[in-house]
Structure formats: structure tokens, C-alpha cells
Amino acid sequence: MRASGMQARRLRTVIAAGVIAALTIGAAGCAESDRDSGGDEGKAATGGTFIFAGAGDPKNFDPIFNDDGESFRPIRQMYDTLVTHKPGTAELEGGLAESWSNDPTGKIWTFKLRQGVKFHDGSALDAAAVCANFDRWYNMKGEAAQSQMIYYTDIFGGFAGSPDAVYDNCKAQDPATAVVTMKKYKGAFPGAFTLTAFSIASPTAMKQYDSDKVTQNGDSFAYSTFATEHPTGTGAFTYGGWNKATGEITLNKNPDYWGNKAKVDKLIIKIIKDENTRKQELRAGTVQAIDFPAPADRKALADEGYQVLNRPAFNILYLGINQKNNPKLKDLRVRQAIAYALNRAQLVQTKGPGGAAVADEFLPNTVAGYAPDVQKYEYSVDKAKQLLAEAGATGLTLNFYYPTEVSRPYMPNPQEIFTVLANDLQAAGIKVNGVPRPWNGGFKDDVQQFGKQDLHILGWTGDYNDPGNFVGTFFGRAKVEFGDASMTDMFTAIGKADATVDPAAKKAAFEQVNRDLATKWLPAVPIWHAPPALVTTKNVQGLVPSPLTAEEFNTVSLTK
């Protein structure tokens, strides 16, 4: 219709103004982005800000109350442990302790501490401080706090007054010598001393900020300001704040660090939960490194010139078998049939991230105790069918539980892995009922507490180089997950091997355990080792990928 000229003109002006505004913002933004990225990339080899994109929120910054990698990443930069790993390996080397030794019974551990090391608050790192940490853990009061010390419960068994407690006492023989006495030997030592959860924190700061106060608040817990605002360790970085609105954890270089001082001035850990968005931020240049790229993206990123750093595989994915619900699964032949039915090589080829390999044992081949001559189950549908027929289990129907809404380094895509494995089993004549359960919405409960499944997939990333950390954790005692209460000779053999103090004898014992696991027991079928990766921009130097996902960023520098 006839709108007047003035009306039309006004409208046109409005539209034009809008378009100009949008373009201006875009242009300003571009200038903005150039400014920011230019500022970082143009610096010399030392200094600058290193921005690392992590995959999840940390819980808090008190090491003993944490158990997941996302919390440990910032914690690791701010604290040190008595013993640590050579960068990029699972080999031990001295951390806060220059050297360590144990007595022949394996119960008394002596640590010779480094001299002149100070906590971030200036107090001295000495034997008294070390013992204060051990005693603190052992004497922790309150179920709230105790329930959050997951690694402590796992390694040290229990708290003060508990008959399961492994820790006895700690003495400061002299300021540089701490002697820790255990009630019994565990194969976990000395490897367990490298666990980030057992980092040494400043007793002064802990006292000042009431570090032991963990209170229940509704359906979760509230932590002390030591854990949330004043983490104080001896590490290469000091705490600079956590901006939750933008998801950035800022860490500053510690100029008084006892070891290799950080090469960058500032480290920002930016939390980006979606793996695709992480990749996009890397490409846009707003972060210099990302963790856990999607396996499908690694090649593309490598082709574009980014550095894809593969961590040596130190994890395991297994198909768990629960013998409780279906009596046929108690027959070794049926379990072997399942092993033969799985085309693991094809799974690795089609779904495995770069560097993945079929697993024949439940631990990676870099761990002492790995048997090189273990019985392999090469893919054979015929053998599977034959064994099933022998056991009278043709036409077997099994409930196969798998997790959803989760991605783990050893299991990047559970739904796809399940589909492929179920497919293989169907081809061998085993009928599969797929039962998806959300990771935190029933999977862990159903599988590990109630044992409702016949089959399930699960895995594990190793904490330190000790066969007990893998095999012992899974099969060292009866677990609901495997319904294996009857396999007592398995428990005994593993228990014996784990209690062996002499390294050579322990290695031989575990090698035999691994052979027997494959031939005699087969409580589960190992599937693959899948190395997670890191990706960085070209100008990031010195980032050493760790098989334990335990990277330290003090060696990182940004070049031009």
C-alpha cells in the first residue's frame, strides 16, 4: 500500500544503521582478536601467558579431597609429591624427596628431603611438615571429610582407630629425614607416593584456613577456604584465582620454585566442557593447547599443522563378565567363547583413537609384571561357536550394560563401542540385550553395587607403575562387578604377588598371574589400550605428554 515517503525513509535509515552497527562490531571484534592473539604469539621463549583448555570443573584445590583428573590438573601445578615420575614416563624419580628407601619388610619408608624448599607462604618444607601431612590424613575426623578422601581409603585402608588402617606413624628423624612406618607392606608403595592426592601441603596454611573443615550442605559438601581460596603447596605455580563466570583458573609463576622454574609468567586453565568447542577455540587461536580432543579430529588437526601429542597408553578397557546372574557364565569355556567372538582388531582399527592397540592383558606392556607370552584370543567366530556348543550354551542371552552421557580416556564413545561388541557377539550366536544407563544415573550403581549386568564395559587409567594398581584393583578380591566370589585361588595368587617385597620376585609372580588370568580364570576380557592425546599450537614448546595424564606445565614455553 502507499506508505508515505517519510515512513519508508525512516525504516531504511533504521535498517542501514543496524547493518552498520553490526559491521562495526565485527570489525572492532576482529581488531580485538588480533590484539589478544598477537600479544601472546609475539612473545619470546620465556614469559607470556599459556592458556590450556581443560575438559571439566575441578572440585576444589585440596589434594586429599579429590580423585579426578580435572581437579588434579591445577593442583599438580601448585603442589609437589614426595616421589614423582620422570616427565613423559611412568618411571619414578625424586620429588620433594631426593631419595627414598625401604627396609626389607617393606613397612618402613625413609625419605631424604631436599634442602631449602619453601611453601608458597614462606614456611619451610621439612620432615615435620611431611609428617604433619601424613598425620592429618590418618587423623581426619568426620564422615564428610573421610568420604571425600577416596585415594587415601584405597591405599591406606582406613583412618585412626580402624583395624584396616595401613599407616602407623611418621617420625621426623631430622629436619631432612622423614620416616613413615606402615603396619603392613603394600605393593602400591612406593608408586602410591606419586599420587597427586598425596601432595604435601603447608601445615601453616592448613591450620590458618581450617583445611579439615568439610561440612555437609544439602546433597553435597562445603570445603574450607584452604581448599577453595588458599591452596598452598611447593609447586611451580601459585594460585591466582578461579573466575567461575568465565571458567578460568589463573596460576602465576612461582619465582622461588626449587625445581625448573616455570618458563611462562601466567598459566590459565580454561574450562571448556564440549570437545568440539575446545577444538574450535584452538583453531581460533584463543587457547594454545587442548586436552582430550575427539579421536576423529586428531588427524585433521595434525594435517593443519598443530602438534598432536600422544600420551603413551597407560589405560585399559575391558568387557566385564558377571558370573552371578547367568550360571552359564561360570563356565570358563563360555567366557573364552566370548573372548574369541570379539573382533578386537577391527574395533581398534575402526573406532580406536590414534595409537590404540588390542589388549591381551589387563595392564599396559610398560608395567613390570606384564607377561610377553600370555595366551591370546585371536578373533574366531567358529571357535566361539564351538566352545559355546561344548558348554551347552548355544542360544545364550545376555544383558549387556553400557554407560551413556560420559566420555572417558579409555572409552571415548561407549555407545559405539557397545554397538560394535554387541554386533560381534550376535554374529557368534549370543543374543545381546543392550541396557544403557547414564554414567551417574545408575550405571555405576547397577554394575558395581548391585551387579545387575551379565556383561558391561568399563576401564581404568593407571595411577602409577605397579601391576597391583591394575590387576589387584580389578581382581584382587571378590567384587560385585564380576560376581567372582568363588574364584578364591585368583584372589590368593594376586594377594601373594602383591605382598612380595623383592621387585624381581614380584615381577615374576605377577607375570604368572597374568598368564593365569588369560588361561585359567578370564573373569573379564581385555579390549584395548587407547592413548588420550593433547593438541597444541605450533608455538608451544616443552609440553611433555604423560601416560598418567599428569602433565606439568613449568617446562612449557611459547615461541614466536
Added chain:
Amino acid sequence: MSRTGGISTLADHKRRRIDELTARTAEAGGVSLIRDAGRRLLRDPTAIVGGVIILLFLIIAIFAPLVAPHDPVQRFPELTQHLTVDSIPGATAGHPLGSDPLGRDFASRMIYGARQTLFVGVLATLIGLLLGVLLGAIAGAVGGWVDVLIMRITDVMLALPSLLLAITLVALASRSTQWTVIIAVAVVNVPIFARLLRGSMLAQRESDHVLAARALGVKRRDIVLRHMLPNSLTAVIVQATLTFAVAILDAAALSFLGLGDPDINRAEWGLMLGVDGVRYFEVRPELAYFPALAIIAVALGFTLLGESMREALDPKNRR
């Protein structure tokens, strides 16, 4: 369109749109109105386009086993041998659209996907429709406090945007399955149909032929079932076509958010787009583009037809 007031609430507006629709179709002379509308529809290009799209969709969905070259769940060795996590084979002999991330025939999955998408959309719409019609009929026929109660509940539900309601329902469910998605989307549509039916009932209650029937002593139940419900049919059908489009879009959104059907064996477009399409977008964007285009086309088709039907039934256009 309402001209009577300033800013109203979400529920208010949805209510008015639904009420208008029922008002239009509840007028006496329903048959000639429908015949009129039908004639107008056949001349309307948007209706034709929408109708053709829907027809194509229905044919593919119903005759999927005949149209598809392969089984949608079977993994083919000729595809898996070239399959890696960062390289998915494209079109090869016997597989016109190439492979999906697990070595299955993508073309077959797209075709069977029509079937599953139809299933989800139809069920979500149908369940919502049946429950809504039931509630609305009761509210309209019985009246009184039953009416008020039902309308209060539907008001609350109408105020919430459909996806949020669906998310809340999934969150409160113990786990996600295909049925969770269907029910969530269905529940979202119940208040719309309830409102529709109730409005239609109320409009017809005072109409001549109903009054006459009651004067003659015809039982209330018979009046409702034999006269009032059939007259509400047109409005319900129009709303159903519009609801279908939103239903499959919401289902796709739920899959994208990780709240959808976890069984990736099932070939359903929303699932294929929201899970595989997004994850493997760089490796093989076709895995996203094809389901996306299919969803857009079908949603478009239903929207076109629904809108045209609504326009055609508008008595104002009878001039």
C-alpha cells in the same frame, strides 16, 4: 489476532490462538466450510508443496524395506575395512551415500530414518492428541470445578516453552529411552489439544443443533460422541499437523543435548543429526547435512500444510 490489550502472558496468547481456531471451525455449516476450504487448499501452492513433501515422506517411511538397498543395522566388511576413527568411506558400489561411523549403509539408514522419525512424530502427536482431547472433552462437557482444575493445569503447562518442559521431563525420568523422548514431547502437546477441544465443546454447547438434541432427550454422552467431537475434528487435524513439525524438531534437540534415545542402532534423523552428525561433522559433513535437510523438509512440509489449512478454514477468507 487480539486487539484488546497490551502485553499478555505466554499462556494467554497461546490460549487465544487456540480459541480462535476452535471458534472458526465450530461455526454452523461445518460441511460446506470444509468443502470450501478443501477447494481453496487445492488451489493454494503452499498447500500443494506441503502435501507433496508429506506424501513423499510417508511413502518412503512406509515402504522403507522396499526402497532401501540394505539393512540399516548391518555392518558391511567392504565399508569397515576402510573405516577409521577419522576417515569414513564415502559413496562406493552398492552404497550410494557411503558409510556411517560404524560401517553401516548410510542411504539405508536415511530411508529407515524416515520410518523412525515418522514413528516418533506420529506417536508424540497422537498421544498428546488423545490425552488432550480426552481432557478437553471432559472439561468442556462436565464443566464446573473439573473444568477449572483441568484448565489451571493446562495453563501452567502452556506457559512453559515446549523444549524446556520436555527437558524437565527427561531430567525427572530415571533414564532416557526412545519412549522418554516420545512421552516428553507428547506431554508438551496435551494442553494444546485440551484447550482446543474444550473451546470447541463450549462453542458447540450453545449451538442450535445441540440444544435441539438435548431438548429431544438424547443422552449427553451420545451428543458428545456423535455430534460435538466430530465437529471438532478439523481444528484438531490442523493443530496436529503443526504439532508434528515441532515434535520432530524437539526430538532432534533432545538428542543433541544428550538427553535423547541412547540406542544408536536406531536410525532416526534427529538421533543421527544430534549425535553422529555433530560428532563427525569434520570427517564427513554429509552425516549431518542429510538428516538436517530431511528434518527441515518434513517440518517445512507439515508447517506449510498446517498453515494453509488454517488459512483455508478462516471464514474471513470466504469473502
Added chain:
Amino acid sequence: MVRVILRRLIQLVVTLIALMTLVFFWLRSLPGGPVDALLGERATPQTRELLTRALGYDQPIWVQYGRFLKNVVTGNFGNSIRTGEPVMEVISRSFPATIELAVAAIIIAIGLGIPLGYLAARHRGRLLDNATIIVTLIGISIPIFFLGYLLKDWLTQDIHFFPPSGRISTGLGNTDVTGFFVLDGLLTRELDASADALWHLVLPAFTLATIPLAIIIRITRASVLDVLDEDYVRTADAKGLRDATIRKRHVLRNALLPVVTTIGLQTGALLAGAVLTEKVYNWGGLGTLITDSISGSRDYPVLQALILLAAVVFIVVNLLVDLSYAVIDPRVRVQ
């Protein structure tokens, strides 16, 4: 009037308590509660037991319920399972992010929608009109998470026209005053922060605005057409130039009424779109909070609080609207 308000407030409280009770019992009947969410892969049965006791889950359900009610009444919604901070802090931090995004989207939808709809109506039947119809139809048929995905891929990867995600550039160190980053930058004279926040806002706002924009264009167009077709307009038209001015103003004012109504409708729909948009762009607002609290670990404290808040907002808004009707039009009874 006062009595009515009081009555409605009491209704509000009763409804809320009923709702909270329902949610409380329902959430606790689901498998894999907070205990599961707080335990990792390394949990032993021992730890599980400790945790169950520490959270008081071994106590009878009525004791737990009582504690829960007491907390809610004092405004304590507990701590988020995921991040460990007080739930209210988490929500109040996410709130401004979503509001900023929604406001930007509405501005785009209205600022572009009304003029475009008007133009389409004015050029009815011609190319601009037909193109508009087609584009808007596609606009409401497209899954917006996919659209956001495409935009991110085209405009942030090969060409760095916009940032791929987030509300502000990493390491910028902007000062947080109100939580509205654009506003904060202006308040603290950190204009680069404002500009940076605006730059981050563009793509998400456009993605979110897609559906409201399409709908507003269509409604405006339909509404303008309606009004232009009215008899009284034609009559006024015939009367001559002097009345044409009055007619124009009359046209627009009448045409805009349904558009305004639609805007109200779309504002609610924006929140639904925000959930998807925020996930695509890692926005950190309520939408991100909702998906984070459901997918993966069910963060019950946060979910409970969100449901309660939604209910409060809805009821209060409804009450205000009913009251405003009574004020505007005394003929309307507030019942």
C-alpha cells in the same frame, strides 16, 4: 484488592511447598543419586558407605525431608554437586549471561523483524515478499543447534570473523560488577571489555534470534496486511491526503498490537532456544547450567532450585499480569 493479593500469595506459598515436596520425593526415587555422582571410578564400598552416612542418606526419609524443608525455608538450597559452591551463587552467576543473550536476541528479532515484516507486507506478492515468506518458513523449520553449528563452522574457523564460544576473551581480566559484561565494561570504563563482550554476543544472539525473528516477520506482515485490508482503512484512504497521515499512524498502531503480543510469547520461547544456543556456544548461562545439571551427573540441588525458581517466576508474573489487567481495565475482575 489487598485481600486478593494476600490470597494469591498464600496460594503461591502452598503451591511452592507442594511442588518442592513432589520434586524432593521424585528425585530421591531415581537411581544413581548424589552418592553416585560424587564417587569416581576408584570408590570402594567403604567410601560409598561413608558418603551415604555423611550425606545422611541412611536416615529415614522423613528426617531427610524435614531437614530439606528447613533448608529451603531459610533460603539454603545446598551446594551444587558438580562445583561444590552454593546453588544460589551458581544460579545468580548464570542468570545475567542468559538475560544478556536473550535481550540481544530480542533486539535483533524486533529490530530486524518489524521493518522486514512491514516491507514484505508493503510489497505484497512481489519478490521481496515471496522471498521473505520462504526464508521465514525455513527459519522456523531448521533445528537451531544445527544452525549454530554451521555458523560457528563458517564464521569462526577458517575466517576468524567471530569468536567460537564464550562470553569474553580468555585472559582479558574484565571486572565483574553486575554480571552483564557489556554493561560492566561501560560502568568500569573498560571499554575494550564491552566491545569484546559485544563481539562474543553477535553469533549466539543471531542464532537464538532466528526463530523469533522469523515469527515476528510473519506476524508483522500478516498483521499489517490485515489492517490495511480493513474497511475503515480503505475508507480513510479514499478520503484523501490529510487523513492519510492519521491512517498511517492508525495502521501501525493497530498492526503492532498483535506483534507486541507475539513478542511476549517469543520471550518465553527464547529460554528454550537459549538452552540449545548456550550449549553450542559454551555460553555459561542458565541454559548451560540446565544441561550440565542433567546430562552426565544429575545435579539435584541445582535442579531443585531451578524448578522452584521457575515456578515462583511464573506464578508471580501471572499475578502481576492479572493485577495489571485489573488496573488497566476496571471491567476485568481479578479472579
